Amino acid sequence: MSFKRDYFEIRLESIGGLGANLAGKILGEYGALYLGLNASSFSSYGSEKRGSPVKAYIRYAKENTPIRVNSPVQIPNILGLFHIALANKENVMAGVSENTSVVVNTDKEPEEVRNILKMYGGKLYCIDALKIALETKSRVNMVMIGAIAKTNDFMCIEKLQQCIKDTIGKKYPKALESNLNAIKRGYEEVKYKEISPDDKYDYIVAKDLEREWGYKNAPIGGVNTCFGSSISNDLSASREGYIPIFIKEKCINCGLCDSTCPDMTFQFVKGQYKGKECMVNLGIDYHHCKGCLRCVEICPTKALQVSLERDFDISKYHIRNKDLIVGKLNFEEVGASSFVTSESYTEDTNI
Ligand code: SF4
Ligand code: SF4
Structure with a gap:
């Protein structure tokens, strides 16, 4: 294991119900307690219900490098996409560069996925997390963190599994074997493709979403301009x-x-x-x-x-x-x- 960077950032893009929030917490704990790094993690989501957008952010730093940034990760070293259908959502691929590893839950091949994501460049990892989760009787998030561990040489799979044993294994002992199996299969079965930046797709700069109505001009009483369920909202x-x-x-x-x-x-x-x-x-x-x-x-x-x-x-x-x-x-x-x-x-x- 070698952690060569001063700073390492992960962003998980998901939808409520797929377990990205828990995956973020596990990765944070794993970095701090099992890799000996400084680590932080937090999530951002709306109402706590299935179907709402969820983002989780994890930061690692060397032991002598304090983490003083607490804002969302804009230029990730790893981007975890918990469902291929998120590809069309605004800002999902923002900050993905040739230095980013993108891990996607999909049953499609990397060549096709690159075009669906309109990926600028970087390393693309595709894993059929839903299928593996069904077969192992586990969850998508377990498969995803196994696949994420494959993207670099400092995330040791054995230590990750130990982290699972010590955390959710104690809370849900009956599901432990399934979860460990799901992580292992995610790690072993992920497909990889290196993508060199070319003229096909542009780099997407991360930016805050701008809404037409804000606190300065919204009608008195307030208006929710972004409904959780709507005719255009594909769940x-x-x-x-x-x-x-x-x-x-x-x-x-x-x-x-x-x-x-x-x-x-x-x-x-x-x-x-x-x-x-x-x-x-x-x-x-x-x-x-x-x-x-x-x-x-x-x-x-x-x-x-x-x-x-x-x-x-x-x-x-x-x-x-x-x-x-x-x-x-x-x-x-x-x-x-x-x-x-x-x-x-x-x-x-x-x-
Ligand atoms: S309306 Fe039909 S499908 Fe719905 S709960 Fe009643 S019996 Fe079941
Ligand atoms: S139709 Fe779908 S979203 Fe509605 S209650 Fe059934 S499973 Fe849930």
Whole structure:
């Protein structure tokens, strides 16, 4: 193990539910207690719910170099992308240079991923963390920290596993073996590609997001210009491999799923059930479903059942005219998803 730099910075980009916050804490603790470095870590997120953007920042420094910076990491040595769908979000690839190692949770090959990310240059590491997490019965974050450890020679995998044993292993002993296995597979199975900067994609400078309305000009009473759930807000990145499947024949249109779902994915329209007029459940708009599976728990007739996302082509259930809508409105700047109602559903649905 050799830590040759004075300073080393990591940024994790994620969505609530994938465990980036915990991964950041683990990496911070690992640096301080197991690598003998100065270390700090903190996260930034909105409401503590699945589907919200999450960023975690970790800094390492040599023992005699104090860490006095407490601002977000803008030029990371390592960027951890917990889902490939985050590639299109603003500022995600900011500060990635030829000196950055980018670790991505994806089932795609590095050549394709480079273009999806529009990556300027650096080292690209691709790992199918979701698949490994499902197979090992662990979490995406464990696989990701294993893959992150592969990016340099000072992050010793054995010490990382010891850190896991001493921390979450004590809290959740039954999950320890699965977590250690997930870290090991992340470390061993990550695919690597060196990318030399060329004319294909530009370096992206990190900048603060500017909002049209701020404290100086917002209407009295305040306005939330960035809704958590909106018709343009794709929550597919929050899912951890499982989705609810709607079995229409079993549905009694009680509406419990609709009042339980935190993201209003269920599409109800006026219709008839057993000869009576009522609101009829068309099913789920997966564009907004974050895979929390609360609807499955609440359904009294088992009309909603847990399934593996990989087994279904759910793209046909996404918003039909999504491109048109997103083209007209700025990202995350529209109202609640209930606005979409049944128009978002595909035509092949039978009421
Ligand atoms: S909770 Fe189940 S039965 Fe009730 S409307 Fe939803 S899917 Fe249908
Ligand atoms: S799993 Fe069910 S409750 Fe959770 S977001 Fe998806 S549809 Fe809504």
